[in-house]
Amino acid sequence: MTARTPEERHDGHRGGDGYGVPDGHGHRPGGAGPPDGPHADGPGPLIGRSVPRKEDPRLLTGRGRFVDDLTEPGVLHAQFVRSTVAHGEVTALDLDAVRRVPGVVAAFDATDLGLGDITARLHRPPEEFTETAMPVLARRRVRYIGEPLAVVVARDPYAAEDGLEAARVAYDEREPVVSEAAALADGAPLVHEAAARNTLVDVAPFATEGIDDVFAAAHRVVRVEARTGRQNALPLETRGALAHWDDRAEQLVLRTCTQVPHQVRTVAAGCLGLDERAVRVVVPDMGGGFGLKCVVGREEIATAAAALRLRRPVKWIEDRKDALTASFLAREQHYDVRAAFAADGRILGLDADIVCDMGAYSCYPFTAGIEPLMAAAELPGVYRVPAYRVRGRAVTTNKAPSAPYRGVSRPQYVMVMERLFERAARELGVDAVELRRRNLITDFPYTGINGITYDPGSYRESLDLCERTLREEGWYERRDAAAAAGRRLGIGYACFNERTGYGSAAFAQRRMDMVPGYDLAEVRMDPGGAVSVTTGTMSHGQSHETTLAQIAADVLGLDLAKVKLHQGDTDRVPYGWGTFASRSVTIGGSAVRLAAERLGEKLRRLAAARWDVPWEETELHRGTVRRRDVRDTEVPAVPYAELAALAHFRAHLLPKDLEPGLTATASFDVFHDGTFSNATHGVVAALDEDTGGITLLRYVCVEDCGVAINPQVVEGQCRGGIAQGIAGALFEQITYDERGEPSATGFLDYKVPTAQEIPDITLFHLETPCASNATGAKGVGEGGTIGAPAAVLNAVNDALRATGTELDTLPVTPEAVHRALHGA
Structure with missing residues (x-):
């Protein structure tokens, strides 16, 4: 099965069967x-x-019309009293002074509102999963700076902020756990008493018999230890909610910017003791989500509870500081991976240990398993890996909790796999692109060592076209000329697939309490x-x-x-x-x-x-x-x-x-493993010898998402995703000091790229339609984000090749590049 570019489609449309499927590329039922x-x-x-x-x-x-554009007669405004310590017992929470602040109508803590907990579950044995409840408002214990303790409701947003200043909270502070290493250390403080060694998820789903012998007999074993920084998904519109009680309908109406309105309804009804019929969730226009809004937040439930209690409309809009410090985060992961190679460059085995820092709580409904389970299941990616062993862990720390973020672990594990191939190519003395070709899946359907069946894709075709484009544009000659002149130019690739269209069967393998699909x-x-x-x-x-x-x-x-x-x-x-x-x-x-x-x-x-x-x-x-x-x-x-x-x-x-x-x-629904989009990204990067600055000179993306319903929309998804991937590769990161204080409270500290830092992007579209759904389309929403970090990092390392230094941590900072360039 051969993918086609749009130019190769006959008579300008998606094929000859009337459904837009190119001839010979499967069919659409019905x-x-x-x-x-x-x-x-x-x-x-x-x-x-x-x-x-x-x-x-x-x-x-x-x-x-976004949430902040909406109002109701007599609307009140809410903000949250938040913890100022990362770990501690709340010994006193005094809201009396808050209630006396002019303009404040009410102030509620968890006891006042009688709220239930938000609890996400995996149906796994205790040694694999530890259940932890996330209270809507913290009661006796706080576990990260910014955790909500109480809600202040006032006649206008300014009075609500004044009310926050009057709140008095006393803590018995505990030692915070602020890193994965600290969480797993012997004798470490426990974020949750139930979670031994601060581990919420610990799974080892694959262990090929005899894999140690495979590594012992291999011609070459390469290792990559990689880390990626904690990020915020950063939708343009922060979270928000407007709730009111409708007497005629006998319903609590909650308008909120969520990707999952029905799940919000379920949680709101459970926490408030209402029938689901008595909760209506309405989503107006929404300014981005990127996964941050596909979990249920505490604040939207507390806002609804305040409206129910007061029988008046209550509105909450998250400010950017809270969005950066107290909202859901993602991406902080550590990989220690070995790959065994034969003398001819064939990969023989993969052995991985993956640890994901998931912050203080499990998100609903995916749990803290969202990142390690994804990475452990899909790490082999587009390559034929005959032997595989993996351990995936989610650790809990005193940081804001994590949620899915565009790509969910795939930007990280693709980066690790592509680094393995780059390193193996150098040690084996072969071209890195050629080494990829020798190992790519080319015969479909293909069932991998991870038990996943891959439907047809254009893995080899996308790699070939991406490389040919950069060669024909002369970038290889420019790289060599730059090196001869003492300048640093590098070319990097990332070849990957993206499982999309997860149905109930695929999600059921995670053993979630709620099974989407x-x-x-x-x-x-x-x-x-x-x-x-x-x-x-x-x-x-x-x-x-x-x-x-x-x-x-x-x-x-x-x-x-x-x-x-x-x-x-x-x-x-x-x-x-x-x-x-x-x-x-x-x-x-x-x-x-x-x-x-x-x-x-x-x-x-x-x-x-x-x-x-x-x-x-x-x-x-x-x-x-x-x-x-x-x-x-x-x-x-x-x-x-x-x-x-x-x-x-x-x-x-x-x-x-x-x-x-x-x-x-x-x-x-999809009663199999889903369908796989695929792509290859190619990047040209230049390094500044004096500052360590990185400039991206060229970006080529060859993607295959099956039938593109609207090609312009597909391109928009790719370009936006690539921009976010570049941001994670070079700029965005939230760090914490030893007290658990986050480093970034605004855009002065959280580095976000502008249009100036994003290069021109050339897109090529191949089409290998999905034969198992009714549209022929495969998903495209996350691919840009998945490929960019690996391609950018490989380009930087290619530019550093003369130094003998390789970088395996994201984001790549100018400081790290400068040290590498100058032998530090």
Whole structure:
């Protein structure tokens, strides 16, 4: 199976089967193919076209409505009293003075609100997982600086801040645990008494029999010990919530910026002692999430509790200091990995020890296992690894807790694997790109040593095209000329895959208490022929209003303007798992497609009844249903609006087997290992001899996400992800002093790259469609972030090759480069 570039697709579309799948590349189940119809800027299929984003007119003209734009009559404003120590017992919490501050309406601690805990679970034996409850508001114990202790509610945000200043908290401080090494040291203080050696997760899922013999007999064994820094996902919009009690509906209505509205509903109902029916979660426009918002936060639950208690609207908006210090963080990981190689460069075995610093608590619903379980399961990646042993641990420390962040461990373990190949190439005396070629998976489907089956991808093709591009542009000659002139220029690559479309079967392997996977969709046509689509996914910048509408419109042959997407309302969407893990188009989009096909069948059955022919003899055509055997005016096609009016207004004329109205629902799940996007990134980096500064001169990305529903949206995802990956490689990090005080409280301390630091990015798209879902698409949301750190680090090390020094810690700082350049 060979992937194709867009230029190689025949007649400008995604293939010849009508579904956008290139010939010979699999199929999509269901239906007879989308009809021709008037779409956006002309007739023809919508799938594969960069139609303008439906969201843009609203968002680019300032008419978007985010949580901070919302209000209610008589709204109150909340802020949180937060711990000023990293580890200690709360000996006194006095809020009396707070309540006397002008403008303050109320102040509540955990006892006042009677809140339950947020508890995420894995169904694993005690030696593999330790359950730890995260109280909505801390009671007797605090475990990180910034942990919420009480909520202050006032008439305006300024009075709420004044109230915080009046709070009096006394602590019996304990020694904080501020690093992975300290957490695992003998006799270390325990962050949670239940967690021996401060370990929340300790798994060893793979250990090939005889692996020690493999390493003993290997021609060469290389080792990489790598560390990555703690990061903040840094969505443009910080977290926030607006809650009020609706007497008429007998519901607590919580408007919040979350990727997982139904999970927030579940936790809010549990913590507040309400039926889930009595909690409605609504998500307005959202300014980014990146995984930070796909877990349930404490503050949104406490805000809802205050609104319920006061029976008044309460609003909380997180400031940037709290977002950097007290929100969910990610990425702090330590890898110690060995790889065994044969004399011909074949990898023989992989032996890994992975430790992830997950902070003070398990996040809900994924738990502290989110990072080590991902890394341990998928470390081998795109390479044929015949023997594998791994141990993955999540340790708890006195830092803000961790949550998923775009890529979830894959930027880290891909960086480690690519460093292993670079190091092995130097020791074996072969070209590093050629060494990758010798080990890439090329025969599909391929079941790896980790038990995961990989569907077809373009691993070799993407690597070849990326390398060819940089060679043809002359970067290898420029690198050699720079070296001869005493300047430092380096070229680095990263070759990787990204498992996307995790279904219930894949998530069940983690043994979570809540098992995500499937999604639901409803497609409904109104009496005038316009269509509403509801889905359980949740857009926070991925253009769902466009891409999912493209899928429905393509099936039905409708103009894109006739289709409107609705999501993020737990009363309107029966259930959904939200958006994370690059699942929205692969799973949510498949559900939308199947529902649209069912609606199309209903339209055809209505028309068939009029003509008294089998419905199979009809077809959809440009907003109408027509007879397949009659293509002239003898039997005119019937417009959708006419059929919709019949279904809604004249139910007595409907066939007995058709119900009134035009609504269709569908679900979609993946009962296998998911599908794999893949890519190769190539980077050219220059080092400054005097300052150690790093400048990225060139960036090439060759990606394959299957069928691109909207190529422009795909490119946006890639570019944004690459920018975040570069940020983690070179700039962003939160460190802690010995007291557990975080180093970064604002953008003066937390280094965020600007457009000046991000190079021009050239993107190439290959297409190996997924044959096991209804869209042919694979996920693309995280790939840019996954490949960038490894490619950047390899480019820096290539530029350092004459020094004999290699760097294996991210972010790569100018100080580290300067020391390497000058032999320090």
